[in-house]
Amino acid sequence: MIISYFPKCGAVLAFFVLSVGALDTFIAAVYEHAVMLPNRTETPVPKEEALLLRSRNIDVLEKAVKLAARQVLPFLHWLGYWKGNLELDKNDIPDPEVNWIPLQExxxxxxxxxxxxIVANIGDKKPCNASDPQCPPDGRYQYNTDVVFDSEGRLVAHYHKYNLFAPEIQFDFPKDSELVTFDSPFGKFGIFTCFDIFSYDPAVMMVEEFQVDSILYPTAWYNTLPLLSAVPFHSAWARALGVNLLAANTHNTSMHMTRSGIYSPEAVKVYYYDMETESGQLMLSELKSRPRIEAIYSAAVHWSTYARGVKPFSSERLSFPGMTYFDAFTFTKLKRNTGNYTVCQKDLCCHLTYKMSEKRTNEVYALGVFDRLHMVEGQYYLQVCTLLKCQTTDLRTCGEPAGSAFTRFEEFSLSGTFGTSYVFPQIVLSGSQLAPERHYESDVVREAFWAGTNSAWKRWTSAEPRRSPFAFLGSGPGAHIIVTPEDGIYGFNFSRESIYPYLEDIPDPQVNWIPCNNPN
Structure with missing residues (x-):
């Protein structure tokens, strides 16, 4: 998301599946990798340097894979190598003195x-020529790519990222979107990468048209408060769509990239959040293989039905403007311990009913609404209803990140007249802690929403990050799948030329290729 609302996406996705019969449940693993990156440069590095860096990162992945396998891991979703940096080197003949093993092999x-x-995020290169009117001047396409190898080492799928984050200038958009799925002994899986999650195509289409059970999701997500942090949004997405989501984020505290997790429709199974160290982390959890059959929540919920039946609450208070990541929100201040408020912007009206146990004099809360085109680092139409704590008692700070929140809300109901059925409610407490799952089953307790027409959605509440104690969960059987992060090289100002040494030529999965048996 960008440095603002949208996390920077970049991660290698690797997941493992054990060779077993049909399973009702499986063990999922996610590895948050502290990627070793190259120095910033506009010119290509020597091949040997690219190979060495790639090998060092793969060494870390190998340890995670073996550990996961010992724990019975059928899928290993590993935080991927940053797209240009850790991507694979080009497929020419290496110097014999270089201990070179092709990444795909x-x-x-x-x-x-x-x-x-294993699902991994790497860079793909495809030659083109002047007969192709879209062919780049350098004669090749470069794609942010996820690859999938099955338990026999066979390349079974690859996916070219369709919705590139604005700074990913070193990669090309595929001509058409790709809805990539594959079947396993424990359900049907779909794949997309980081910024894709904000778009109807492929994220929602993958679930609704192909009926996948689980999503493998490598990302390089930039956590941004108050409206977009990885764990709250990812868990809300899984809950709303009724699927499992294995989200592997890159670990880079200097860029606020952390927070990976394993989510099911009914619960946050495990997540990891650490802004204090530079260490990676492996997480495991058991998931249902086919959660959609038992999903409680449906993406087709008509969220605006209730809100449109609410008569706007009269108010003696005036609304005021506020900025949240360059978006001009309209806010209204909560003045009493209990009350009813309505705030509108264009076609979206947000209604709030609440009761505080006490109103602290050193904290200010506001109801906010946004119904416009987001214009920074990409264009996305957003609809947002949010109840949040202002950073200070100065109303000009409403919408800016808040470090903590101490006011207790005994109850509240938040609704909005959204123009889409794809709404992702989230409740975030002080320290960015998630509210207990029981709150999502209540018609009374509803928190902020961020909805977007076939583009982006999101909601949030006050609070700021806090390290989660949840990390390595798994004293029992090992995982069936492990996911790793996207490489995220786009966030480091690399040029097309500088990432070229890290790219590979990834073949069509239809060739039934097992690189381990036949590297050529």
């Missing part, structure tokens, strides 16, 4: 030797 052997599926 090494991933294939890791999957085969550990009987696990």
């Amino acid at each position: 090494r991933l294939s052997c890791l999957a085969k030797d550990n009987s696990i599926y």
Whole structure:
């Protein structure tokens, strides 16, 4: 999301699947990787340097894969190598003095030797010529790509990221979107990358048209308060769409990239948040193989039905403007311990009913609304209703990140006249802690929403990040799948030329290729 609302996406996705029969449940693993990046440069580095850096990152992944496999991990979703940096090197003949093992071959052997599926995020290059009117001047397409190797080491799928984050200038958009899925002994899986989650195509289409059970999601997500932090949004997305989501984020505290997790429709299974160290983390949790059959929540909920039946609450208080990541919100201040408020912007009206146990004099809360085009680092139409704490008692700070919140709300109901059925409610407490799952089953307790027409959605409440104690969960069987992050090289001002040494030529999965058996 960008440095603002949208997390920067970049991660390698690797997941492993054990060779077993149909399973009702499986163990999922997510690895948050502290990626080793190259120095910033506008010119290509020597091939040997690219190979060495790639190898160092793969060494870390290999340890995570083997650990996950010992814990019975069918899928390893590993935080991917930053897209240009850790991507694979080009497929020319290396210097014999370089201890070179093609990245795809090494991933294939890791999957085969550990009987696990691996999904990794790497860079793909495809030549083109003047007969193609869209061919770049350098004669090649460069794609942010996820690859999938099954437990026999076979390349079974690849996905070219369709919705690139604005700074990803070193990559090209595929001509058409790709809805990539594959079947496993524990359900049907879909794949997309980071910024894709904000778009109807492919994220929602993957679930609704292809009926996938689980999403493998490598990302390089930039946590941004108050309206977009990884764990709250990712868990809300899984809950709303009725699928499992294995989200692997890059670990880079200097860029506020952390927070990976495993989410099901009914619960946040496990997540990791650490802004204090530079260490990676492996997480495991058991998931239902086909959660959609039992999903409680449906994406087709008509969220605005209730709100449109609410008569706007009369008010003696005036609304005021506020900025949240360059978006001009309209806010109204909550003045008493209990009350009813309505605030509108264009076609969206947000209604709030609440009761505080006490109103602290050193904290100010506001009801906010946004119904416009988001114009920074991409254009996305957003609809947002949010109840949040202002950073200070100065109303000009409403919408800015708040470090903590101490006022207790005994109850509240928040609704909005959204123009879409895809709404993702989230309740975030002080320290960015998630509210207990029981609150999402109540018609009374509704928090901020961020909705977007086939583009982006989101909601939030006050609070700021806090390290989660949840990390390595898994004293029992090992995981069936492990996910890693997207590489996220786009966030480091790399040029097309500088990332070229890290790219590979990824073949069509239809060729039935097992690199471990046949590297050529």
